[in-house]
Amino acid sequence: MRPDYDPLDDPPWAMQLVVRAEKADPPSHAAVCEAAATAVVRLLTDPRAVDGEWRAAVREWEARRIRKVTRRARGVRWPEAEALPGVTVEHAGAQVRAFPPGPVADVPPQLAKLQVAGLDLAEAGEPEPPPEPPYAAIALNPDVTITTGKAAAQCGHAAQLLLRQGRRKDVAAWVEAGAAVRLARDVPWSECVRKATVAVRDGGFTEVPPGTMTAIAWIVRK
Structure with missing residues (x-):
């Protein structure tokens, strides 16, 4: 038996996140991370997840x-993904759709054929200004190198834990304010850890x- 085997995680389940990444106009790294985190929270607080058809799966x-x-x-693959039940967030040029969780071995074919590895996007020139509080601040560990795809998942984890x-x-x-998220990119990591x-x-x-x-989070209050 594997040393990391967990009978409660057999078979493993996952929430699928799909990022629209067109070649001609890709979104920024930060925008994808922020949109992914918001999408996770909006799905988990959606009535279908609270007391509807997604509740048992969640x-x-x-x-x-x-x-x-x-x-x-990208291309036709995005509308195919959007046709499946889920929640899409559009933010600062990024589009991310979160889907109800399920067994990793039973992902819908429209999602299973989408690439997992290799999503690594550039940062935008100037960061988006923070929204009006309340919003969630998420900081990614600057000493850890991860791709945009991995960072988006970690931001989703942080937002879920915060929720x-x-x-x-x-x-x-x-x-109630929309579950907005911003990356804390200009704050020293040590200060972020104290706030988290x-x-x-x-x-x-x-x-x-x-x-x-990999990531920490806190709510910026009014």
Whole structure:
């Protein structure tokens, strides 16, 4: 038996995230990360996930290791993905769609054929100004090198942890305001760690060793 085997995670489940990445006009790294995090929160707070047809799948997934898989779509592949049930967020030129979680071995064919590895996008010149509070600030560990696809998944993890573990009043206000997310790119990492409400430690399945702190998050209040 593998030393990392977890019977509660057999078979593994994951939430699929699809990023629209057209060759001619790709989105920025930060915009994708922010849109992915917001998409995760909006899906988890969608009525279909709270007490509707997605509720059982979300509960089953959250009882296991929380995994997310980021895929990229372009051309006709994007409308094919959008035709499936999910939640799309458009932000600063990025489009990301989150889908209800399910077994990794049973991904819909429209998503299974989308590429997972290799999504690595450039940063935009000037960062987007922060929205009016409340919003979630997420910081990615500057000492860890990861692709945009991996970073988007880690931001999704951080936003999910914040949704589930943050102070209830602050979380409710953040969600009510639209669940906006901004990357804290100009704040020293040590200062971000002091502010953080939640921290993501990676399972080590891709790109980084297990236990690596990849992202942290907190809510910026009014």
